[in-house]
Amino acid sequence: MADVFINYRTGDGNDTAALIDNELSNRFGRDRAFRASKSIPPGSAYPEALLTSLRRSAVLLAVIGADWINFRSKLRAPEDWVRKEILEAFACGIPVVPVLAGRTTERLKKDDLPDELTRLAELQSVRLDTQNAEADLKRLGDLVSEMVPGLYDLEHADAPDPDPGSVSNSAGTVHGTAVQSRDFTGDVGGTVIKGPTGPVHSGHGNIYQNSRHESGGRHYSGDGMTNIEGNHHGDIRHRFGGPVRHEEDER
Structure with a gap:
């Protein structure tokens, strides 16, 4: 079903009608705009x-x-389809938006219109200048989307969902090099932590090794810092730049 009906007169506006039809069809689908031809x-x-x-x-x-207004004799003819379509829209309570085609086309004036169509002169119009066609067509499409909420939903219905495997940035301030990735292969010149159970802390400073089941623990001093809690399977190795001192040995 067409949501937008494009009313135009052949020989005066059919090219503009085709531009509008093309824009709306590209945005909302070919069948959402009706153009007779x-x-x-x-x-x-x-x-x-x-x-x-x-x-x-x-x-x-x-x-x-x-030249739209120059067709006065046709606008007064009951069988003129431009006139008939506009009057039918008024009778059905369908909003009518005059689209002024070209930079020099003037707004309609009541005195130039048949009595049945004077309401057109009271309606807010939009301009479509072929020299600014891209911006004007987008503005017209946005207006139509606002007037017909279903078109906005249709336009965004096919937007792809985010890749569940994608990586988003959740780091704050980072000094130095940071690499964030889902899966990677090869050598990384830094610290790689994958699938840990429990908190893991890697950086410069002292090393604290504590047990949740013992009253005490050990304090290691040296270059680098690793804080490991929870269950870990496999080897954990950490090499420091200098000799390791155990605080309990100094007591």
């Missing part, structure tokens, strides 16, 4: 297709080209 299959009864799609839409974008 694209959306009605050959051989279909276009009056029924137009009105059915319009009545199901959430917003109508009325493309106003530089």
Whole structure:
């Protein structure tokens, strides 16, 4: 179902309508924007297709080209489809947004419009300048997304979830070299800690080895510091730059 109905007059705004359709289709999906020359299959009864799609839409974008107001005679004709689509949107309570195509296209004035369409002159419009097309199209797409909340959800529905195996930075201030990785191979010039049970502390300073089941413990002084608690399987080796002194030997 199309959420956005693009109203335009052939010969005055059809190129702008195609740009809008392309932008909205890329952002929200091809079937979310209705443009008659694209959306009605050959051989279909276009009056029924137009009105059915319009009545199901959430917003109508009325493309106003530089010569739009010069079609006064057509705008007064009951069978003019530009007129008929806008009046149908008013009757159904569908929001209508005038899109001024080009830098010099002026806002509509009530005195230039048939009585049935004077409401168009009271509506806030947006401008789509082809010389600033990228930014203006994005702004228009953002506006449509705000007016039709379902389109925002649709646009973000396919966003990939974060890789459960990815690594995020959880370190604060780091002095020197820090390497953070999930899995790695090769030599690392530093301290590697993988899968420990219990707290592990590696750095400069003294070494404290304490037992939770004994009243005492040992204090080692030397270069480097390792604090190991809990259960460890396998060998634990630490080499210091100088001789190790045991405090209990000095007592």
